[in-house]
Amino acid sequence: xxxxxxxxxxxxxxxxxxxxxxxxxxxxxxxxxxxxxxxxxxxxxxxxxxxxxxxxxxxxxxxxxxxxxxxxxxxxxxxxxxxxxxxxxxxxxxxxxxxxxxxxxxxxxxxxxxxxxxxxxxxxxxxxxxxxxxx
Numbered sequence: 001x002x003x004x005x006x007x008x009x010x011x012x013x014x015x016x017x018x019x020x021x022x023x024x025x026x027x028x029x030x031x032x033x034x035x036x037x038x039x040x041x042x043x044x045x046x047x048x049x050x051x052x053x054x055x056x057x058x059x060x061x062x063x064x065x066x067x068x069x070x071x072x073x074x075x076x077x078x079x080x081x082x083x084x085x086x087x088x089x090x091x092x093x094x095x096x097x098x099x100x101x102x103x104x105x106x107x108x109x110x111x112x113x114x115x116x117x118x119x120x121x122x123x124x125x126x127x128x129x130x131x132x133x134x135x
Contacts, residue, residue, distance in 0.1 A: 002111040005096040006118045010129050014086035017093060018064045020128060021082065029128035032120055056080075076101055076110065095121075 010017055020026070024036050024044050037045045042058040053073060060068035067082040078099030085092045095118065101110045 001100045003098045004114040007094045009090050009092045014064045014084050014091040017091045018084055029124055031124050
């Protein structure tokens with residue numbers, strides 16, 4: 001099992017960050033995503049730009065505070081927790097992934113892979129927030 005956490009602050013409202021992160025229709029800002037297929041209110045599938053699918057099942061929604069889901073694909077199974085905190089006009093996010101590889105030989109690589117994924121996600125998120133703050 002690998003657990004990876006990232007914490008970042010943004011100079012905008014928690015509502016702005018929440019709306020960007022939780023939207024299943026406005027995802028063009030994500031460099032890793034080709035598309036999202038919404039299955040139901042609590043289930044969606046993300047497809048990478050290469051077409052690799054990961055299924056997400058939402059387990060908790062507390063608007064502007066917490067979003068959690070289980071995730072699974074051919075290689076991993078795990079849980080993602082997103083915390084959203086607004087203080088003094090800034091928003092801090094704390095995103096934690098707790099993932100278990102399905103194939104034993106992948107175990108040494110999972111933590112590094114998750115960190116790389118989180119870095120790309122945060123870079124994309126920073127970029128879209130900066131763009132929207134200008135407009």
